[in-house]
Amino acid sequence: MSDVKEVLGNYSVDIIKTIKEDLSVITPENLGEASIYLTQAGGKMLRPALALIVSEAVGGNSKLALKTAAAIELIHTFSLIHDDIMDDDDMRRGMPSVHKVWGEDVAILAGDTLFSKAFEMIITSKDTTSEQNNNALATVADACVKICEGQALDMGFEQRFDVSEDEYMEMIFKKTGALIAAATKAGAIMGGASDEVIDAMYEYGRLIGLAFQIQDDYLDLAADEETLGKPIGSDIGKGKMTIIAIRGLASDDSGRLLEILKDDENSQSDIDEAIEILKECGAIEYAHNLALESVQKAKQVLEILPDSSSKQTLVDIADFVLERKA
Amino acid sequence: MSDVKEVLGNYSVDIIKTIKEDLSVITPENLGEASIYLTQAGGKMLRPALALIVSEAVGGNSKLALKTAAAIELIHTFSLIHDDIMDDDDMRRGMPSVHKVWGEDVAILAGDTLFSKAFEMIITSKDTTSEQNNNALATVADACVKICEGQALDMGFEQRFDVSEDEYMEMIFKKTGALIAAATKAGAIMGGASDEVIDAMYEYGRLIGLAFQIQDDYLDLAADEETLGKPIGSDIGKGKMTIIAIRGLASDDSGRLLEILKDDENSQSDIDEAIEILKECGAIEYAHNLALESVQKAKQVLEILPDSSSKQTLVDIADFVLERKA
Numbered sequence: 001m002s003d004v005k006e007v008l009g010n011y012s013v014d015i016i017k018t019i020k021e022d023l024s025v026i027t028p029e030n031l032g033e034a035s036i037y038l039t040q041a042g043g044k045m046l047r048p049a050l051a052l053i054v055s056e057a058v059g060g061n062s063k064l065a066l067k068t069a070a071a072i073e074l075i076h077t078f079s080l081i082h083d084d085i086m087d088d089d090d091m092r093r094g095m096p097s098v099h100k101v102w103g104e105d106v107a108i109l110a111g112d113t114l115f116s117k118a119f120e121m122i123i124t125s126k127d128t129t130s131e132q133n134n135n136a137l138a139t140v141a142d143a144c145v146k147i148c149e150g151q152a153l154d155m156g157f158e159q160r161f162d163v164s165e166d167e168y169m170e171m172i173f174k175k176t177g178a179l180i181a182a183a184t185k186a187g188a189i190m191g192g193a194s195d196e197v198i199d200a201m202y203e204y205g206r207l208i209g210l211a212f213q214i215q216d217d218y219l220d221l222a223a224d225e226e227t228l229g230k231p232i233g234s235d236i237g238k239g240k241m242t243i244i245a246i247r248g249l250a251s252d253d254s255g256r257l258l259e260i261l262k263d264d265e266n267s268q269s270d271i272d273e274a275i276e277i278l279k280e281c282g283a284i285e286y287a288h289n290l291a292l293e294s295v296q297k298a299k300q301v302l303e304i305l306p307d308s309s310s311k312q313t314l315v316d317i318a319d320f321v322l323e324r325k326a
Numbered sequence: 327m328s329d330v331k332e333v334l335g336n337y338s339v340d341i342i343k344t345i346k347e348d349l350s351v352i353t354p355e356n357l358g359e360a361s362i363y364l365t366q367a368g369g370k371m372l373r374p375a376l377a378l379i380v381s382e383a384v385g386g387n388s389k390l391a392l393k394t395a396a397a398i399e400l401i402h403t404f405s406l407i408h409d410d411i412m413d414d415d416d417m418r419r420g421m422p423s424v425h426k427v428w429g430e431d432v433a434i435l436a437g438d439t440l441f442s443k444a445f446e447m448i449i450t451s452k453d454t455t456s457e458q459n460n461n462a463l464a465t466v467a468d469a470c471v472k473i474c475e476g477q478a479l480d481m482g483f484e485q486r487f488d489v490s491e492d493e494y495m496e497m498i499f500k501k502t503g504a505l506i507a508a509a510t511k512a513g514a515i516m517g518g519a520s521d522e523v524i525d526a527m528y529e530y531g532r533l534i535g536l537a538f539q540i541q542d543d544y545l546d547l548a549a550d551e552e553t554l555g556k557p558i559g560s561d562i563g564k565g566k567m568t569i570i571a572i573r574g575l576a577s578d579d580s581g582r583l584l585e586i587l588k589d590d591e592n593s594q595s596d597i598d599e600a601i602e603i604l605k606e607c608g609a610i611e612y613a614h615n616l617a618l619e620s621v622q623k624a625k626q627v628l629e630i631l632p633d634s635s636s637k638q639t640l641v642d643i644a645d646f647v648l649e650r651k652a
Binding site: 105156 | 352353354356357408411412426430431432434435437438439442443445446449450455456457459464467468471473474475476477479481482510627631
């Protein structure tokens with residue numbers, strides 16, 4: 001697992017450099033600074049690294065995918081900046097969020113600028129064909145529409161306790177999975193893969209994206225508090241719909257779980273009680289199995305690729321999604 | 327002039343229809359409605375119509391440019407939605423602005439959605455080559471970066487009374503001219519024009535865009551109040567930097583103009599006094615001549631095109647920029 005972090009770290013060097021170069025031309029100064037800020041703040045760089053690794057795994061040269069990979073990180077950052085405004089989150093990556101530093105107006109604009117730059121970077125990639133740039137851009141644009149739809153769905157779930165499992169899965173796919181899938185697909189496109197392999201790489205990204213999000217829900221209840229860096233059960237405290245809460249609500253006839261989720265001022269013992277209900281009805285295990293299944297399917301999908309160290313890294317990343325503790 | 331409005335109106339039918347079709351798939355419902363709202367609210371459709379007319383004037387079939395034209399209107403609408411949030415403008419096109427109806431969060435997302443959809447529409451145009459779609463998209467993406475930079479510059483001008491003419495011209499080019507230039511260039515690209523003609527069409531768009539914005543400044547002081555639909559001199563009342571104010575400040579040694587611009591609570595007689603100063607020092611005439619010159623240059627640029635009714639429409643649109651009274 002630490003190997004995966006190391007691998008992501010190695011890829012991130014070129015990505016961060018490319019982003020910095022491409023954003024350095026933005027004026028005026030405050031917009032340039034606000035745009036570049038989060039990109040240099042030590043994100044995991046999972047999405048762009050995936051694009052580069054996939055481009056190698058399909059037999060391509062990852063240098064040719066670098067602009068597209070960097071662009072995908074810009075799209076991710078754009079969505080974080082706008083989400084932080086909407087959710088009024090003060091902190092991001094251990095630093096004050098963009099709208100806390102520059103105000104909401106500049107934060108909206110910084111997000112828009114990253115968005116614009118991202119498309120410019122993909123479409124002006126010099127080392128790949130027009131067709132490749134086209135396909136990669138269409139993939140990313142499709143993911144962007146889905147990110148917006150996913151965020152709107154997520155906001156619509158607030159104060160709703162009748163969200164179905166299907167609705168939830170659609171939301172997390174759109175909000176998180178779609179861009180990861182776009183990253184792996186775009187990597188395959190830029191690596192010159194066949195249509196069949198390109199589709200398989202989209203599926204791989206989709207599956208690990210789902211596993212990633214479900215694992216987040218799982219860790220909120222099953223992690224070690226110190227490693228997680230926030231209290232166990234905080235999703236329950238906030239009344240947040242997760243796959244586990246949805247499953248639990250479907251099996252809890254007592255109505256107690258719903259009561260706790262609806263309550264804005266739960267004590268720790270209420271939250272512990274909810275966790276107990278979720279454990280007993282098998283909702284926590286259900287989520288864990290769902291994530292496990294997604295990862296297994298993702299690894300099966302990889303069998304279409306010839307063996308290589310890059311392919312092995314993709315296998316390791318799939319495992320990493322479940323092995324991470326925070 | 328009424329002919330130009332009629333021509334724009336005729337082109338707008340297909341544009342509005344295309345937009346409606348392409349946005350109809352957006353979910354959830356509130357995001358779909360918020361995204362489509364302003365696009366169906368009777369905008370002038372100047373930018374998309376220009377793209378279509380240019381595509382015909384260079385010898386192409388405007389049907390092939392329709393998706394790109396519609397996409398450019400979406401980009402324009404996206405920027406209006408986000409600008410209205412930043413400027414806290416309550417009304418747009420005679421209706422409550424998007425954030426007034428759906429709230430700021432959904433308005434941010436609706437803008438982002440239009441942005442994403444626009445790129446998707448250009449890149450998936452079926453009737454043009456990958457290369458054409460690529461070039462059109464790069465043109466639009468470049469304009470989007472400029473729109474953000476222009477809005478940031480404009481916000482930076484607030485409470486600044488030492489804005490230079492060059493700074494102002496850069497701001498209006500980026501904020502308004504760049505997308506008009508992108509529309510005329512993209513129309514030329516989709517119409518299959520040569521590189522030389524494509525560049526000329528960008529220049530035509532740039533020039534009428536500048537004239538359009540300068541004429542806005544001019545109308546604020548020289549129009550008929552009833553036709554304009556707002557009080558004469560409202561820019562002065564708000565202390566807004568315009569090309570006229572900048573020119574006036576440079577020649578007004580008395581310091582009275584600066585005093586009036588800085589004052590938040592001007593009476594009508596203060597504003598009339600400022601207008602008198604601006605008239606006397608020739609600042610109003612200067613702006614009018616600048617707009618006139620831009621329009622003349624724009625018409626000269628059109629000489630590269632063979633004669634046709636579409637070319638004549640482009641000439642008429644250039645004249646319309648100055649002939650309009652509001």
